[in-house]
Amino acid sequence: MKDKYTAVWLSHSSIKDYLKCPQAYYLNNIYRKPETGHKIMLMQPPLALGQVVHEVIEEMSKLPAAERLRESPLKIYERLWKKVSGKMGGFRSLDEETKYQKRGQEMVQRLIDNPGPLLKKIIKIREELPYFWLSEEENLILCGKIDWLEYLPQTDSVRILDFKTGKFDEDPDSLQLPIYNLLVTNCQKRSVTGASYWYLDRDDEPRLVKLPDLDSSYKRVMEIAQKIALARKLEHFKCRQKDGCRACLPLERIVAGQAEYVAVGEYKKDIYILN
Ligand code: SF4
Known part of the structure; x- marks a missing residue:
């Protein structure tokens, strides 16, 4: 039955965690540190870089098109x-920070040098965290932030633009586009007629990608959502590898008290680093 407070909230990152490993899902999305009652998060340089570049883009998205480059994005x-x-x-060192900071600067400079997509009209979803009921009967909510929604006046529709700061291309089979298609369709009133990825460390413009249809998107997302809901109900989050793939080791070190606490972050998660 529909209840926002007991619903299972799913996002692209939590679904990705579950597909990688149920235990990784548990540690990232359910476990709470007994001392604070907060969820945990491991901060790492690529994450910090991606966070800041995305925040720059978000600041620009709040402004009318003509004002988006008025304050230098590099200053922001x-x-x-x-x-x-x-x-x-x-x-872990000033050298390391400088290297990452410079990579991010280059990405922002690329936006400044190729501002075309940033100067077009966009649609803003009002909620801080857009969400909708994936299934009211099964109490499942799908949520997530969308980087940029370009408005296409010829068709009165929108195109999803996702900015990428990582080194690798998105897996074509990933659930990101099905999830975003469902989210955008259900969180604003225009239809979604396209999607693109902008790899900011190597491309001067976004690459168009194939948008999956809504029916197959719903089926794929619902299938995994039901698995996650069942795993939560049964509290069954077992390691899939006999000897462990060690991918969750950093999170286990946080649980074991071997990481350094640095602050409370977004959504009240306790942020840790490993030395
Ligand atoms: S070590 Fe096991 S529990 Fe951890 S991520 Fe790998 S498969 Fe999952």
């Missing part, structure tokens, strides 16, 4: 970088 970047400087970004 420098201001926001202070939030992840040093331990807050999981940097």
